[in-house]
Amino acid sequence: MITLADVAKESHVSTMTVSRVLHHPEQVSDEVRQAVQQAISKLGYKPSRVGQALSQQRQFAIQFLILEDIQQVDPYYAKLLLYIADYLREQGYTLEISHDLTDHSSQVDGTFVSGARQQDLPLLTKSSDPIVSYGQLDQTIKYVDIDNFQGTYQMTHYLAKCGYQNLLYFGLDLNEAFAISREEGYLQAMTELNKMPTIFRIDNTEQTAANLIEQLIITDNSAIVAATDRIAIGALQQLLHLGIKIPADVGVTGFDGVFINQISLQHLTTVQQPLKKIAQSMVELLLGMIEKRPGKSTLIPPQLSIAQTTRALEEK
């Protein structure tokens, strides 16, 4: 391993000078700086993170704590993780993944968390280093999330503009912040549209959505605002099975827009999670907190991804 000392010897200066070239180059004379930089590239020197960590009492490591059950992990985590890893790397940080709350005492400068439940909160907040959650948790923990309310709100209005008259909400049977916000977005839009809301609450599976469709009489010119892509896909398949024309007779929209919306032959119109922006905000917020520049929880505006399960907009 090439160390600072090697570079120092090669360029006939002290280790401190080399260290300064790396961190405070303006404090070093041009001449020396160039010599040192040459030595660095000649030897292929890379600073040891461990050495830095020890002397600075910082790890330059961030942890992503995934608290969901391993069977339930949504397919989009991989993408979110990669985006976060990329942003962190730009800032000189490493991303560790972890799946266990007891592990949280692990040695990192900060933690991202997702899928935490009420009972996890005490353990989470016990730690002194900064935490940012993906998704709203409670008042004490900063979070970044898609603007769930805006997602269903905008989608409901959009469906009305497409000319669908009867707008049904297929929501989640969950007492979680995101589920409630999505339902409220739909409700608010329906109020503004002067329409009677119709809300069903079911599990997040294709099958329960299909079962629900079977039990209902879905009239032409209806549209289904689903709280997730999985629900939307289940509804879509059952509607097609019943011979209903999508999107001509009935429209279907989902929520999330990662993978699942692209599985069906008719790609799903959906509210897209802007994962890249979410990742960026999460990194900014957490690194800010680490550097004592506290920021605020952020809701990222959703993006409607218009595909093949909704009609074209009506011309005025």
Added chain:
Amino acid sequence: MITLADVAKESHVSTMTVSRVLHHPEQVSDEVRQAVQQAISKLGYKPSRVGQALSQQRQFAIQFLILEDIQQVDPYYAKLLLYIADYLREQGYTLEISHDLTDHSSQVDGTFVSGARQQDLPLLTKSSDPIVSYGQLDQTIKYVDIDNFQGTYQMTHYLAKCGYQNLLYFGLDLNEAFAISREEGYLQAMTELNKMPTIFRIDNTEQTAANLIEQLIITDNSAIVAATDRIAIGALQQLLHLGIKIPADVGVTGFDGVFINQISLQHLTTVQQPLKKIAQSMVELLLGMIEKRPGKSTLIPPQLSIAQTTRALEEK
């Protein structure tokens, strides 16, 4: 932060004795050991990974290098990552994720890699620390993979036992080891069954599979062995669209068995990636290599996941 020295002071011994209690407890007298252990739990001491790393020249960190394009990342990576993280943690290692080959010089004891291409190999092998690949790459890099050949081989035989006469292979238009092995598994089974193989090679998308179905005349009593779940889902949907009865008239099987197979209302019969076992083998192999106990590349036996797109087995 609680350090070794704190524990040493608390229990009136030297830091070395505390260190020994942790790593070579048999070298310490019962009396002292118990006193030290009490002090450790009283103070809540956790060894600093950084301190250990620096003095042992080991990081206790493993990197997972995901070289796939971020848009292409398969949904099951999140699961694989979590399983690996869990196994590593049991062994006292941390998992970092990384998405950039230049980052590979990062400071870890070993690397898992997936999605590497030919052009990545030189950079990969340049590194001196051990590498284990998820999926076969070339002769020089150890890998763990599902036994792709066995997967399609067993599935093809299974379909024959279900009474399907005409077995078609919907393969991948890719010159990658896994794609070739899956095709060969089908071929071998067809040879043993004394049937003429029929192979199509397409992109890994639902749409191309659906298009292919449209162009073919699929007779009753056929079954489609697909190289991936996405291809299978595309074929399945188009067959249903054409009014063909699944699984009575035609059978469809996929490959991978993570998420996508459960999206359709009729869950897909598929060759399941045993991700948990794969993770375990990858961890064993890599940690073995790190500790100079070189192991061998491993093919994990696939598991057929029989669901609703294939008939019941014929009774003899």
Added chain:
DNA sequence: GTGAAAGCGCTAACAC
């Protein structure tokens, strides 16, 4: 069975 000293790679604080 236990302790003292030295060193892993790096940098902040203080000399010069």
Added chain:
DNA sequence: GTGTTAGCGCTTTCAC
């Protein structure tokens, strides 16, 4: 502008 010193937390080596 540059070098010296000391110390971050831990373990290896060598004494005792």
